[in-house]
Amino acid sequence: MLPNFAYVRPTSLDETVEQLSKPGARLHAGGTDLIGCLRDQVFAASSVVSLSSVPGLDAIEKTAEGGLRIGALVRVARLAGEPEVRARFRALADAASVVASPQLRAQGTIGGNLCQKPRCWYYRGEFHCLRKGGEQCFAVRGENHFHCVLGGDGCYIVHPSDTAPALVALQALARITGPDGSRVVPVEGFHVPPSVDPRRETVLEPGELVTEIVLPAPAAGMVSSYRKVRARGSWDFALAGVALALVIDGSRVREARVVLSGAAPVPWRARGAEAALAGRKLDAKSAAAAAEAAVTGAEPLEHNGYKVALFRGLIAEQLEALAPR
Ligand SMILES: Cc1cc2nc3c(=O)[nH]c(=O)nc-3n(C[C@H](O)[C@H](O)[C@H](O)COP(=O)(O)OP(=O)(O)OC[C@H]3O[C@@H](n4cnc5c(N)ncnc54)[C@H](O)[C@@H]3O)c2cc1C
16 A cells, blocks of 8 residues: 655746655656555655656757757657657667556656666565665575676665666766756766665765756767567566667777666676777677676676576677678
Protein backbone atom coordinates (compact mmCIF):
# COMPACT_ATOMS: atom_id res chain seq x y z
CA MET A 1 0.00 0.00 0.00
CA LEU A 2 1.14 3.54 -0.67
CA PRO A 3 1.90 5.47 2.52
CA ASN A 4 0.36 8.94 2.94
CA PHE A 5 2.13 11.96 1.53
CA ALA A 6 1.20 15.46 0.40
CA TYR A 7 0.98 15.88 -3.40
CA VAL A 8 1.93 19.23 -4.87
CA ARG A 9 1.76 20.34 -8.49
CA PRO A 10 3.84 23.47 -9.01
CA THR A 11 3.34 25.53 -12.15
CA SER A 12 6.85 26.98 -12.48
CA LEU A 13 10.43 25.83 -12.11
CA ASP A 14 11.06 28.27 -9.24
CA GLU A 15 8.10 26.87 -7.33
CA THR A 16 9.28 23.31 -8.06
CA VAL A 17 12.71 24.06 -6.59
CA GLU A 18 11.10 25.69 -3.55
CA GLN A 19 8.85 22.66 -2.96
CA LEU A 20 11.65 20.19 -3.64
CA SER A 21 13.92 21.91 -1.12
CA LYS A 22 11.57 21.00 1.73
CA PRO A 23 12.70 18.03 3.87
CA GLY A 24 11.30 14.70 2.66
CA ALA A 25 10.15 16.03 -0.74
CA ARG A 26 10.46 13.69 -3.76
CA LEU A 27 10.15 14.55 -7.42
CA HIS A 28 7.51 12.85 -9.59
CA ALA A 29 8.05 12.80 -13.37
CA GLY A 30 6.36 9.79 -15.03
CA GLY A 31 6.19 7.98 -11.69
CA THR A 32 7.00 4.53 -13.14
CA ASP A 33 9.89 4.06 -10.71
CA LEU A 34 8.99 6.50 -7.93
CA ILE A 35 5.59 5.04 -7.11
CA GLY A 36 6.99 1.51 -6.83
CA CYS A 37 9.74 2.73 -4.50
CA LEU A 38 7.22 4.51 -2.26
CA ARG A 39 4.84 1.55 -2.27
CA ASP A 40 7.63 -0.88 -1.39
CA GLN A 41 9.00 1.56 1.21
CA VAL A 42 12.44 1.69 -0.33
CA PHE A 43 12.34 5.28 0.87
CA ALA A 44 9.68 7.59 2.27
CA ALA A 45 8.28 10.94 1.14
CA SER A 46 6.54 13.62 3.16
CA SER A 47 5.58 15.32 -0.10
CA VAL A 48 5.64 14.33 -3.78
CA VAL A 49 6.31 17.19 -6.17
CA SER A 50 4.83 16.64 -9.62
CA LEU A 51 6.50 18.03 -12.73
CA SER A 52 3.37 17.59 -14.83
CA SER A 53 2.26 21.25 -14.73
CA VAL A 54 5.68 22.85 -15.17
CA PRO A 55 5.82 24.30 -18.68
CA GLY A 56 8.76 24.00 -21.06
CA LEU A 57 10.27 20.71 -19.91
CA ASP A 58 8.91 18.48 -22.68
CA ALA A 59 10.49 19.99 -25.79
CA ILE A 60 13.10 18.64 -28.18
CA GLU A 61 14.87 21.39 -30.11
CA LYS A 62 18.05 21.92 -32.09
CA THR A 63 20.79 24.01 -30.49
CA ALA A 64 22.51 26.84 -32.36
CA GLU A 65 25.66 24.64 -32.45
CA GLY A 66 23.91 21.79 -34.25
CA GLY A 67 23.25 19.67 -31.20
CA LEU A 68 19.96 18.72 -29.57
CA ARG A 69 18.28 19.95 -26.39
CA ILE A 70 15.95 17.45 -24.75
CA GLY A 71 13.68 18.53 -21.91
CA ALA A 72 13.73 16.31 -18.82
CA LEU A 73 10.04 15.48 -19.24
CA VAL A 74 10.39 14.13 -22.79
CA ARG A 75 8.95 10.62 -22.78
CA VAL A 76 11.23 7.68 -23.51
CA ALA A 77 8.90 6.47 -26.30
CA ARG A 78 9.21 9.81 -28.08
CA LEU A 79 13.00 9.61 -28.03
CA ALA A 80 12.88 6.13 -29.51
CA GLY A 81 10.89 7.35 -32.51
CA GLU A 82 12.12 10.93 -32.98
CA PRO A 83 13.57 11.14 -36.54
CA GLU A 84 16.34 13.59 -35.54
CA VAL A 85 17.47 11.31 -32.69
CA ARG A 86 17.33 8.20 -34.85
CA ALA A 87 19.30 9.83 -37.65
CA ARG A 88 22.06 11.59 -35.68
CA PHE A 89 22.15 10.10 -32.17
CA ARG A 90 21.30 6.50 -32.94
CA ALA A 91 22.64 5.10 -29.65
CA LEU A 92 20.04 7.11 -27.74
CA ALA A 93 17.15 6.02 -30.00
CA ASP A 94 18.34 2.39 -29.74
CA ALA A 95 18.54 2.63 -25.93
CA ALA A 96 15.16 4.33 -25.56
CA SER A 97 13.53 1.67 -27.72
CA VAL A 98 14.59 -1.14 -25.35
CA VAL A 99 13.66 0.54 -22.05
CA ALA A 100 11.03 -1.53 -20.22
CA SER A 101 7.71 -2.10 -22.04
CA PRO A 102 5.71 0.09 -24.49
CA GLN A 103 3.45 1.27 -21.64
CA LEU A 104 6.40 2.23 -19.43
CA ARG A 105 8.17 3.97 -22.32
CA ALA A 106 5.00 5.97 -22.99
CA GLN A 107 4.89 7.13 -19.37
CA GLY A 108 8.57 7.25 -18.33
CA THR A 109 10.69 10.34 -18.97
CA ILE A 110 14.34 10.82 -19.84
CA GLY A 111 14.94 12.69 -16.53
CA GLY A 112 13.39 9.83 -14.56
CA ASN A 113 15.31 7.27 -16.55
CA LEU A 114 18.61 8.91 -15.58
CA CYS A 115 17.61 9.32 -11.92
CA GLN A 116 15.86 5.98 -11.29
CA LYS A 117 16.87 3.97 -8.22
CA PRO A 118 18.93 0.76 -8.42
CA ARG A 119 17.13 -2.54 -9.02
CA CYS A 120 19.18 -4.65 -6.58
CA TRP A 121 16.73 -6.96 -4.83
CA TYR A 122 18.42 -6.41 -1.47
CA TYR A 123 18.12 -2.64 -1.86
CA ARG A 124 14.51 -2.94 -3.04
CA GLY A 125 13.66 -5.57 -0.43
CA GLU A 126 13.51 -5.55 3.35
CA PHE A 127 17.26 -5.41 3.84
CA HIS A 128 18.96 -2.54 5.60
CA CYS A 129 21.85 -2.60 3.16
CA LEU A 130 24.80 -0.24 2.85
CA ARG A 131 23.00 1.91 0.27
CA LYS A 132 20.07 2.37 2.64
CA GLY A 133 22.36 3.42 5.50
CA GLY A 134 23.19 -0.06 6.85
CA GLU A 135 26.56 -1.69 7.42
CA GLN A 136 26.90 -4.19 4.58
CA CYS A 137 26.11 -5.14 1.01
CA PHE A 138 24.14 -8.39 1.11
CA ALA A 139 24.89 -9.15 -2.54
CA VAL A 140 28.60 -9.85 -1.93
CA ARG A 141 27.87 -13.29 -0.48
CA GLY A 142 24.24 -13.55 -1.56
CA GLU A 143 22.19 -13.94 -4.72
CA ASN A 144 24.46 -11.90 -6.95
CA HIS A 145 23.53 -13.23 -10.40
CA PHE A 146 22.62 -9.76 -11.70
CA HIS A 147 25.15 -7.63 -9.84
CA CYS A 148 28.23 -5.82 -11.06
CA VAL A 149 31.50 -7.24 -12.36
CA LEU A 150 33.31 -3.89 -12.58
CA GLY A 151 33.56 -0.93 -10.20
CA GLY A 152 31.97 -2.62 -7.19
CA ASP A 153 33.38 -1.10 -4.04
CA GLY A 154 31.39 -2.00 -0.94
CA CYS A 155 28.11 -1.91 -2.92
CA TYR A 156 27.61 -4.16 -5.98
CA ILE A 157 24.54 -2.75 -7.74
CA VAL A 158 24.44 -2.25 -11.48
CA HIS A 159 23.20 1.06 -12.80
CA PRO A 160 19.74 0.29 -14.24
CA SER A 161 19.31 2.93 -16.96
CA ASP A 162 19.59 2.07 -20.65
CA THR A 163 19.71 5.67 -21.84
CA ALA A 164 22.50 6.76 -19.46
CA PRO A 165 25.30 4.75 -21.16
CA ALA A 166 24.12 6.03 -24.55
CA LEU A 167 24.19 9.61 -23.27
CA VAL A 168 27.70 9.11 -21.87
CA ALA A 169 28.87 7.68 -25.20
CA LEU A 170 27.37 10.69 -26.99
CA GLN A 171 29.07 13.10 -24.56
CA ALA A 172 25.76 14.55 -23.38
CA LEU A 173 25.47 17.26 -20.75
CA ALA A 174 22.81 17.52 -18.05
CA ARG A 175 21.46 20.88 -16.95
CA ILE A 176 20.66 20.89 -13.26
CA THR A 177 18.51 23.57 -11.63
CA GLY A 178 18.28 24.15 -7.90
CA PRO A 179 18.18 26.71 -5.09
CA ASP A 180 21.54 28.17 -6.19
CA GLY A 181 20.55 28.52 -9.85
CA SER A 182 21.55 26.38 -12.77
CA ARG A 183 24.66 24.32 -13.53
CA VAL A 184 25.71 21.97 -16.30
CA VAL A 185 27.55 18.67 -15.76
CA PRO A 186 28.63 15.96 -18.20
CA VAL A 187 26.31 12.96 -17.89
CA GLU A 188 29.55 11.01 -17.54
CA GLY A 189 30.06 12.56 -14.10
CA PHE A 190 26.40 12.64 -13.07
CA HIS A 191 26.25 9.25 -11.35
CA VAL A 192 28.17 8.68 -8.13
CA PRO A 193 30.19 5.45 -7.77
CA PRO A 194 30.13 3.61 -4.43
CA SER A 195 33.84 4.33 -3.97
CA VAL A 196 32.83 8.00 -3.55
CA ASP A 197 29.57 7.48 -1.66
CA PRO A 198 27.57 4.22 -1.58
CA ARG A 199 24.48 6.05 -0.28
CA ARG A 200 23.79 8.32 -3.23
CA GLU A 201 23.27 7.65 -6.92
CA THR A 202 23.70 11.10 -8.46
CA VAL A 203 25.42 14.44 -7.87
CA LEU A 204 22.03 16.13 -7.30
CA GLU A 205 21.94 18.17 -4.10
CA PRO A 206 18.75 18.74 -2.07
CA GLY A 207 16.28 20.85 -4.06
CA GLU A 208 17.98 20.16 -7.39
CA LEU A 209 16.49 18.52 -10.47
CA VAL A 210 17.57 17.75 -14.01
CA THR A 211 15.83 20.15 -16.39
CA GLU A 212 17.37 19.21 -19.74
CA ILE A 213 19.89 17.07 -21.55
CA VAL A 214 22.06 18.60 -24.24
CA LEU A 215 23.61 16.47 -26.96
CA PRO A 216 26.54 18.15 -28.70
CA ALA A 217 26.65 18.05 -32.51
CA PRO A 218 28.16 14.73 -33.56
CA ALA A 219 31.63 14.87 -35.13
CA ALA A 220 31.81 14.15 -38.89
CA GLY A 221 31.95 10.38 -39.38
CA MET A 222 30.39 9.55 -36.00
CA VAL A 223 28.30 6.39 -35.82
CA SER A 224 26.67 5.09 -32.67
CA SER A 225 24.57 2.23 -31.34
CA TYR A 226 23.24 0.62 -28.17
CA ARG A 227 22.34 -3.00 -27.58
CA LYS A 228 21.52 -4.90 -24.44
CA VAL A 229 21.19 -8.58 -23.69
CA ARG A 230 18.42 -9.54 -21.28
CA ALA A 231 17.32 -12.78 -19.73
CA ARG A 232 14.14 -12.92 -21.81
CA GLY A 233 12.77 -11.42 -24.99
CA SER A 234 10.15 -9.15 -23.39
CA TRP A 235 10.87 -6.18 -21.10
CA ASP A 236 13.82 -6.60 -18.77
CA PHE A 237 16.86 -4.74 -17.47
CA ALA A 238 20.25 -5.33 -19.10
CA LEU A 239 22.32 -8.33 -18.08
CA ALA A 240 24.96 -6.78 -20.31
CA GLY A 241 24.73 -3.78 -22.60
CA VAL A 242 27.03 -1.60 -24.66
CA ALA A 243 26.72 1.89 -26.08
CA LEU A 244 29.19 2.75 -28.83
CA ALA A 245 30.08 6.10 -30.39
CA LEU A 246 32.84 5.79 -32.96
CA VAL A 247 34.30 8.48 -35.16
CA ILE A 248 35.40 6.64 -38.30
CA ASP A 249 37.81 8.10 -40.82
CA GLY A 250 38.00 5.90 -43.94
CA SER A 251 38.19 2.44 -42.41
CA ARG A 252 40.03 3.54 -39.24
CA VAL A 253 38.63 4.51 -35.86
CA ARG A 254 39.71 8.06 -35.04
CA GLU A 255 37.97 8.17 -31.66
CA ALA A 256 35.95 5.61 -29.70
CA ARG A 257 33.66 5.76 -26.72
CA VAL A 258 32.57 2.40 -25.33
CA VAL A 259 30.17 2.53 -22.38
CA LEU A 260 28.75 -0.53 -20.63
CA SER A 261 25.42 -1.10 -18.89
CA GLY A 262 24.68 -4.00 -16.57
CA ALA A 263 28.38 -4.00 -15.69
CA ALA A 264 28.97 -1.51 -12.88
CA PRO A 265 27.22 0.73 -10.34
CA VAL A 266 27.48 3.61 -12.83
CA PRO A 267 27.50 3.67 -16.64
CA TRP A 268 30.98 2.24 -17.21
CA ARG A 269 33.41 3.67 -19.72
CA ALA A 270 35.56 0.84 -21.01
CA ARG A 271 38.66 2.95 -21.53
CA GLY A 272 40.84 -0.07 -22.32
CA ALA A 273 38.54 -0.91 -25.23
CA GLU A 274 38.58 2.68 -26.42
CA ALA A 275 42.39 2.72 -26.42
CA ALA A 276 42.49 -0.63 -28.24
CA LEU A 277 40.37 0.83 -31.05
CA ALA A 278 41.95 4.25 -31.50
CA GLY A 279 43.77 4.52 -34.84
CA ARG A 280 42.98 0.90 -35.77
CA LYS A 281 41.08 -0.47 -38.72
CA LEU A 282 37.71 -1.67 -37.44
CA ASP A 283 37.56 -5.40 -38.20
CA ALA A 284 37.05 -8.71 -36.41
CA LYS A 285 40.57 -8.64 -34.98
CA SER A 286 40.44 -5.14 -33.49
CA ALA A 287 36.86 -5.74 -32.28
CA ALA A 288 37.96 -8.88 -30.42
CA ALA A 289 40.96 -7.07 -28.92
CA ALA A 290 38.75 -4.21 -27.74
CA ALA A 291 36.20 -6.61 -26.26
CA GLU A 292 38.96 -8.39 -24.35
CA ALA A 293 40.31 -5.07 -23.08
CA ALA A 294 36.82 -4.07 -21.90
CA VAL A 295 36.60 -7.01 -19.49
CA THR A 296 40.20 -6.92 -18.31
CA GLY A 297 40.08 -6.27 -14.57
CA ALA A 298 36.52 -7.58 -14.17
CA GLU A 299 35.93 -9.12 -10.74
CA PRO A 300 32.85 -11.30 -10.95
CA LEU A 301 31.06 -12.43 -7.81
CA GLU A 302 30.09 -16.05 -7.10
CA HIS A 303 27.09 -16.21 -9.47
CA ASN A 304 27.73 -13.64 -12.21
CA GLY A 305 30.89 -14.85 -13.94
CA TYR A 306 28.76 -15.48 -17.06
CA LYS A 307 28.64 -11.72 -17.58
CA VAL A 308 32.31 -11.54 -18.53
CA ALA A 309 31.86 -13.84 -21.52
CA LEU A 310 28.59 -12.10 -22.36
CA PHE A 311 30.27 -8.69 -22.50
CA ARG A 312 33.15 -10.07 -24.55
CA GLY A 313 30.80 -11.45 -27.21
CA LEU A 314 28.38 -8.51 -27.17
CA ILE A 315 31.05 -5.83 -27.55
CA ALA A 316 32.85 -7.67 -30.35
CA GLU A 317 29.57 -8.21 -32.24
CA GLN A 318 28.43 -4.62 -31.87
CA LEU A 319 31.79 -3.23 -32.98
CA GLU A 320 31.82 -5.42 -36.06
CA ALA A 321 28.29 -4.29 -36.86
CA LEU A 322 29.51 -0.67 -37.05
CA ALA A 323 32.48 -1.46 -39.32
CA PRO A 324 32.30 0.33 -42.71
CA ARG A 325 31.27 -2.06 -45.50
C1 LIG B 1 8.66 -3.13 -14.80
C2 LIG B 1 9.70 -2.08 -15.06
C3 LIG B 1 10.68 -2.31 -16.00
C4 LIG B 1 11.64 -1.34 -16.28
N1 LIG B 1 12.59 -1.62 -17.21
C5 LIG B 1 13.54 -0.69 -17.49
C6 LIG B 1 14.53 -0.95 -18.47
O1 LIG B 1 14.58 -2.00 -19.11
N2 LIG B 1 15.47 0.00 -18.71
C7 LIG B 1 15.47 1.20 -18.04
O2 LIG B 1 16.34 2.03 -18.31
N3 LIG B 1 14.55 1.46 -17.09
C8 LIG B 1 13.58 0.57 -16.82
N4 LIG B 1 12.62 0.85 -15.87
C9 LIG B 1 12.80 2.03 -15.01
C10 LIG B 1 11.96 3.32 -15.19
O3 LIG B 1 10.65 3.18 -14.83
C11 LIG B 1 12.06 4.00 -16.49
O4 LIG B 1 13.41 4.02 -16.79
C12 LIG B 1 11.48 5.41 -16.59
O5 LIG B 1 12.11 6.08 -17.68
C13 LIG B 1 11.63 6.30 -15.37
O6 LIG B 1 11.06 7.57 -15.69
P1 LIG B 1 9.86 8.24 -14.85
O7 LIG B 1 9.63 9.56 -15.48
O8 LIG B 1 8.71 7.34 -14.74
O9 LIG B 1 10.56 8.41 -13.44
P2 LIG B 1 9.92 8.63 -12.01
O10 LIG B 1 9.42 7.34 -11.50
O11 LIG B 1 8.99 9.78 -11.99
O12 LIG B 1 11.25 9.03 -11.23
C14 LIG B 1 12.29 8.11 -11.00
C15 LIG B 1 13.28 8.72 -10.00
O13 LIG B 1 13.96 9.82 -10.58
C16 LIG B 1 13.64 11.04 -9.91
N5 LIG B 1 13.44 12.03 -10.97
C17 LIG B 1 12.53 11.97 -11.98
N6 LIG B 1 12.71 13.00 -12.83
C18 LIG B 1 13.75 13.72 -12.35
C19 LIG B 1 14.40 14.91 -12.77
N7 LIG B 1 14.04 15.57 -13.88
N8 LIG B 1 15.42 15.39 -12.01
C20 LIG B 1 15.80 14.75 -10.88
N9 LIG B 1 15.23 13.62 -10.43
C21 LIG B 1 14.21 13.11 -11.16
C22 LIG B 1 12.40 10.77 -9.07
O14 LIG B 1 12.36 11.56 -7.91
C23 LIG B 1 12.58 9.29 -8.75
O15 LIG B 1 13.43 9.07 -7.65
C24 LIG B 1 11.62 -0.10 -15.59
C25 LIG B 1 10.63 0.13 -14.64
C26 LIG B 1 9.66 -0.83 -14.38
C27 LIG B 1 8.60 -0.53 -13.36
